[in-house]
Amino acid sequence: MDEERAAGWFPAAGTAALDAIVRTPERAGILLDFDGTLGPIVERPGLAVLAKGARAALTRLAARYRVVATISGRTQEELARLVDADGVRLVGLYGLGTESVSADVISAVGAAAAEVEGAWVEPKGPTVAVHFRAAPDAEAAARTLKRYLAPLAGRSSMELAFGKRVVELVPAGRPLKEGAVERIVDEERLSMALYAGDDVADLRAFAALDRACASGRLQLAVKVAVRGADTPAELVAAADIVLEGPEEMVEVLDRL
DSSP states (O other), X not given: OOHHHHHHSSOHHHHHHHHHHHHOGGGEEEEEOSBTTTBOOOSSGGGOOOOTTHHHHHHHHHHHSSEEEEEOSSOHHHHHHHHOOTTOEEEGGGGOOSOOOOHHHXXXXXXXXXXXXXXXXXXXXXXXXXXXXXXXXXXXXXXXXXXXXXXXXHHTTEEEXXXXXXXXXXXXXXXXXXXXXXXXXXXXXXXXXXXXXXXXTHHHHHHHHHHHHHTTSOSEEEEEEEEOTTOOHHHHHHOSEEEEHHHHHHHHHHHO
């Protein structure tokens, strides 16, 4: 990053917070979403890749900071393949565990997805996702899927979690990214933490950082929104720092 850009890249408060984290890496955690944050959003999950330079940056950070973690709805195996950076803690499936959605629920989700052109189903152990990135009308697709899936979720002790042109059935009342953030903060006894994400689920992670600060468990938290297509305005409004895409995220990781 050139000096002129660095000088005006962040609000003053964001720059000061990053500098504080850089000065005390032994007490700090770097917690990161994957899709849309460390790599671009793609048509199909299997096409995902890390942004250029991200793996090297993560490896350097993991050697310096108390903890560097990637928290995602992807499976543990997918994260291991995609991140492949020494020392990075991987939290797949939001840390929900290994239980599986029943075959009957997956079948019913498939029937609902069949009502939307271009939609397809991805069972992921304790969750099941319906992707509709290929639907010709994303808003109409989301409405249709909600209409079919909300009653099914209610009958199955699950709830709907919408993301960027995807909706997941997840266990009702269970913490998702926020639970993973809270566990890492407590297990690693962090004093400072940065979390970066790009989607509505990352608001839960932001809220977890706010609660940790309010309770005194964290002294400092930095909330980073990585803006891309369909990033919710609420996430941008809640962030301390706003970046434009995974490439800028990599630049911040290099700065850290």
